[in-house]
Amino acid sequence: MNSTLIIAALLLILLSLAYQIGWSKSRTISSSKQEKLHSRPVYHGALVAIWALVPALLILGLWVLLGDTATRQFIMAQLPQEIVTEGGSGLVTAIQRVRSIASGFGVAGEIQPFEQAAADALRYFTFITFMVVIAAAAGTGLLALLYARRRIRARLRARNEVETVLRIGLIACSAVAILTTLGIVASLLTEAIRFFSFINPLSFFFGTVWNPRFATVGTGGEGDYGLLPLLWGTIMVSAIAMLVAVPVGLMSAVYLSQYASKRVRDIVKPIIEVLAGIPTIVYGFFALVTVGPFLSQLGGFIGIEIRATSALTAGLVMGIMIIPFISSLSEDILQQVPRAMRDGSLGLGATQSETIRRVLLPAALPGIVGAFLLAVSRAIGETMIVVLAAGNSPVLRANPAEPISTVTVTIVNQLTGDTDFAGPQSLVAFALGLTLFAMTLLLNVAALFIVRKYREQYE
Incomplete structure (x- = not known):
């Protein structure tokens, strides 16, 4: 099965289970003790779902950030020492060939024995690490779920906590848009300054002739x-x-x-x-x-x-x-x-x-x-x-x-x-x-x- 579908199924199951548990417990407290809840059951369910989802997403996010580096280091450990020592394009090609063989796409030319062995080891390593990551995400999510369930009380301000999380999420989304704009401006400005080190800004902004010639830099034929x-x-x-x-x-x-x-x-x-x-x-x-x-x-x-x-x-x-x-x-x-x-x-x-x-x-x-x-x-x-x-x-x-x-x-x-x-x-x-x-x-x-x-x- 596709790993993306497994991750999506895990998160959906965890989310729905946490919401249902939080919602049910809040309803039970409200009906058994005849005590008025500070927040509606829907907020208790949402709060438990957030508690269960965030740790799982953090585990998966860490693997996304560090997984490629770990996989690369594992492949290098399986290659002959002379290839690793040489480095450069030869090492990059060897790593790519092992990845291609392991994924089943195949490679051009004859497959060397060490490449096949490294690809087999990589497949096993990928399967084991994926299962460990899934188990860690599910385990941390369940532990957080149980902790959040124990916090549910009649006077728990679940609505306030959920709204705080939503506000932080909205601020993060706004920050992404602003930082993206700043990144675009910074990249344009940096490269434009490099351009103006070759061409006079006055000649650029007030020039009436556009005729760039692809010549060697510094020869005067720009x-x-x-x-x-x-x-x-x-x-x-x-x-x-x-x-x-x-x-x-x-x-x-x-x-x-x-x-x-x-x-x-x-x-x-x-x-x-x-x-x-x-x-x-x-x-x-x-x-x-x-x-x-x-x-x-x-x-x-x-x-x-x-x-x-x-x-x-x-x-x-x-x-x-x-x-x-x-x-x-x-x-x-x-x-x-x-x-x-x-x-x-x-x-x-x-x-x-x-x-x-x-x-x-x-x-x-x-x-x-x-x-x-x-x-x-x-x-x-x-x-x-x-x-x-x-x-x-x-x-x-x-x-x-x-x-x-x-x-x-x-x-x-x-x-x-x-x-x-x-x-x-x-x-x-x-x-x-x-x-x-x-x-x-x-x-x-x-x-x-x-x-x-x-x-x-x-x-």
Whole structure:
């Protein structure tokens, strides 16, 4: 049987058994002594379950952290001394071959007798250690269960203890999110500083030529790393996308919240939100094979040259992708405007369109602006659509019908292939990522500031 299934079954059995024991004992105390419990039986059951589960999880967690090291040391003890002494890639290969033989996947070439013996010993070692870990987890869980059961009294503050554990768990989850963000920023910042040791920051942030040349570091042939063509391409594509998404999304939200019947809203809104579930690579393919050629033919028909892969193609399709984002957020914001304001406006003789323009939209404007800024940050960070449809031409130009390149496209290009992260050609991706992170962070902060500063509170 799969070891994961055994562990999951053990934890489920331990959890259900502990909960039932705690719940039953608390009910027995309540009924036999006719004494009122401080906490409901459900909290006593949850408390016993937590006491039983935490030690078992700690045992399993320790094995996850230390098991691979113990297995490696055991394999090295089974290998010939000359292989262990030599070390290096030969030792790594030998350990991997033993692991593969033991797992049953097999290896290339002839299996040496010492490899087969080590694999047999490894299988036995793995089985024994797994059973010991399972027994230890089950044993510590049962001991903790019995201890928690003895603690159950009528005045035991089980609810307070359970809520404390839940609060600690929520704080831990929040800390994970915060630490992950800090880790991303630290990694980007560290590698970006290495990049700026090769390239002058002024040349990077204010340069107008992007032409990285993959040459030997220190020969003077690192190339030009001007950010402005990429930054302008990113802004251009995002602006086109917002010109498409903002009016369509906002008008859709107004229609669904003010004009559409409940039946129509229940049908139309899920259809619009289906666009949000389509993978971006599908949008990119759609832009490449359908929208781009169509715009090129349309431009030829009206006498304007429009390239099939251009900022216009990428921005148009990206705007379609962002429509459900703006529509859904704006509709929710419009729905939150108090109905008394609408009724008051209509009661004073205003038409429905006047009520929307002069009452609802001004009242919901801070939230709508916040939704727009969040949509802009989504557009700036988009990758697959611009990779396939923008044309990948890092040239500073104002014509949206010409190919351009964006920050995200360039990051993909610089990290594609065999990169050693030793020169500016690959390290520039981290500087670009840090720039993109700063842009989206500023937009999100601006959105939150606008929503909090200008939001009106209605009773």
